Structure formats: C-alpha cells, structure tokens
Amino acid sequence: MAYDDPATFATKAKAFLADGLAQGLQVRYVSAGSSDEIADLREWLLGELAPDRADAVHIESVRGTYGVGHVVSGVKQVAAYAAATSAALAAGFAGLRVAADATPLVVTPAQLDAFARYEHQIDRYMIGHPFSAMCGYDRAVLGADAVAELACMHPVSNARTMFRWHAAESGVALAGEIDRSVQTLFRKALRRTDLAQGEPVDIDVAGLDFVDHHAIVELDELGRQHQARIVLRNPGYLVARIVQLMNLDFVGVGESA
Structure with a gap:
C-alpha cells in the first residue's frame, strides 16, 4: 500500500489487523512509529478486539526488529514468517496476518532491490499457507518510481502501475x-x-x-x-x-x- 500520510497507513493497518483478529488469526504490526504509538495501537487492538488473548497481538518496531540500514534477506525473512505462521497454528490460531510499514527498509537502492525480490518470494509463500500481509510505503519519502518497483510485484495494490x-x-x-x-x-x-x-x-x-x-x-x-x-x-x-x-x-x- 502506498500512502502520503502515515496516519492513513495506520488506519488501514488497524482495519486489516482487526479483520484478521475477527477471522481467528494471530496478528502482528511492524511499525515505523514511536514507541508510544506502538503501545497505543496494541492497547486498542487487545482492548477492543482480543481482550481474552494477549498473545493474539504482537507489535514491533521496524528499528527494533531490523535495525537501521538493514538489507532484507528474502530467504531468511520468508523462513521467519513461515516459522511464525506455524507457531500461530500450534497456538490455536487460524494463521498469521502482518501489517508492516516497510518504508525504512527500502530507502537505499540495495534495500529496494532486496525487498522487491523478497516481495515476490513472500507472495509465493502466501499462496499455499494461512499467512497474509500488507506492506506500507511512504511516497513522500521514497518517490513514485521506487513505489512502482514494489507495487508491480503484487497482484493488488493501490499504487497504479x-x-x-x-x-x-x-x-x-x-x-x-x-x-x-x-x-x-x-x-x-x-x-x-x-x-x-x-x-x-x-x-x-x-x-x-x-x-x-x-x-x-x-x-x-x-x-x-x-x-x-x-x-x-x-x-x-x-x-x-x-x-x-x-x-x-x-x-x-x-x-x-
């Protein structure tokens, strides 16, 4: 999902994860926001949608998860989400759903190239497994050309290609x-x-x-x-x-x- 205002992505991510919780999925939000924003989102998701299962919602920061300047390894990241999906199933959930603001992971040419490769790999994994994801990209930071390189690798996106x-x-x-x-x-x-x-x-x-x-x-x-x-x-x-x-x-x- 391409966005021009971080609040827009946060709203879409909240709805996407709320729908996942309604389907019995475990959900995870990887945010580029502040620690306070992350805490507020987790409190809302748990309080409003999953008050009886604290393990239904996981909130992480991009910085805390990947660090600054990280170049994603598609093979390792797909393996990580495959393991997380298996863990969610073992815990009694119907699968795993992730919303991630990936903007900080694609700001350099090397990051963009690696992440675009990963996008195709994770889409291939999603076809046969109970895993779904929505990635957000800030057009103001990345530019329309970079967003197009990512959007064209998906069957559906709000970015025109x-x-x-x-x-x-x-x-x-x-x-x-x-x-x-x-x-x-x-x-x-x-x-x-x-x-x-x-x-x-x-x-x-x-x-x-x-x-x-x-x-x-x-x-x-x-x-x-x-x-x-x-x-x-x-x-x-x-x-x-x-x-x-x-x-x-x-x-x-x-x-x-």
Whole structure:
C-alpha cells in the first residue's frame, strides 16, 4: 500500500489487523512509529478486539526488529514468517496476518532491490499457507518510481502501475499493459524473480491486455539466463501472434495447464 500520510497507513493497518483478529488469526504490526504509538495501537487492538488473548497481538518496531540500514534477506525473512505462521497454528490460531510499514527498509537502492525480490518470494509463500500481509510505503519519502518497483510485484495494490508481475498458483502471472515506457521497470521485475535453473516456467497471461515485442524479448532473455523453457498460458490473440512471429529460443505459448 502506498500512502502520503502515515496516519492513513495506520488506519488501514488497524482495519486489516482487526479483520484478521475477527477471522481467528494471530496478528502482528511492524511499525515505523514511536514507541508510544506502538503501545497505543496494541492497547486498542487487545482492548477492543482480543481482550481474552494477549498473545493474539504482537507489535514491533521496524528499528527494533531490523535495525537501521538493514538489507532484507528474502530467504531468511520468508523462513521467519513461515516459522511464525506455524507457531500461530500450534497456538490455536487460524494463521498469521502482518501489517508492516516497510518504508525504512527500502530507502537505499540495495534495500529496494532486496525487498522487491523478497516481495515476490513472500507472495509465493502466501499462496499455499494461512499467512497474509500488507506492506506500507511512504511516497513522500521514497518517490513514485521506487513505489512502482514494489507495487508491480503484487497482484493488488493501490499504487497504479501499467503491469503486474506476481506469484500465482500456476507459477507466475503477468497482467496489464507493457510498452517501451515501462520496459526498464519490467526488466527489473523479471530480474527480481527467483526461478529454478533448468525448470520450465508457466506464466499466466490471461490478464495481459497489450505487450510489445521488446517485452517478449525480455522474457526470452529470462529463459536464457535460467536455461528454462517459458510457456505463456492463456494468451490473447495479440500475445500469441507476436510470439509466433518471433524467432524465440525459450518462449512459447500454450493453453491452460
């Protein structure tokens, strides 16, 4: 979620976590706010929504959890949330829900690159596990371009992006429109996706409304880097025709798997 006022994110996070508590989930809020703000939020969540289970709500600070200047390890962070989800289930909750103001974790180019990679990895984990999360990004601090690099890695976001490249049950999904104006952004998104070397990749493109040949070349290069056959599933006529007309080594089209 992109926001322009921290209070806006706090309000959305409160509603998101309250909904999780109503579903029987354990909830966690990672805040960039002051210790007083964190204490007030925990008191409200417990007092109003979970007065009988103190372990239903965990509130942490970004600074206290990660420190200053931390570059997130996607593998370690996914493992940490997987362990926390398992612990929540063992404690009798239906799963785990997290709201985090991630702004302090993406202020440098290295942080942004690492966190965008992590976003794809955690989305992949969420598909098959009772874990959900909402991350907040302050546009005033990060700028619209940085927010777009993160937003395009999710199926849903309030930040407008021309395309979405995200984890899906089929493997990966690509939706929206891709032309030369977003080629650099698209290339970054592809490079931030971990693919198994040599294993075929299915990409659901049912929601892809427009793509030019430059983007198809980028997909072919992705396949080349991983020595992996890339199959575009459920393509529209335009996508299928472009692929058929190009001499590609690693990209092909196919029906629903």
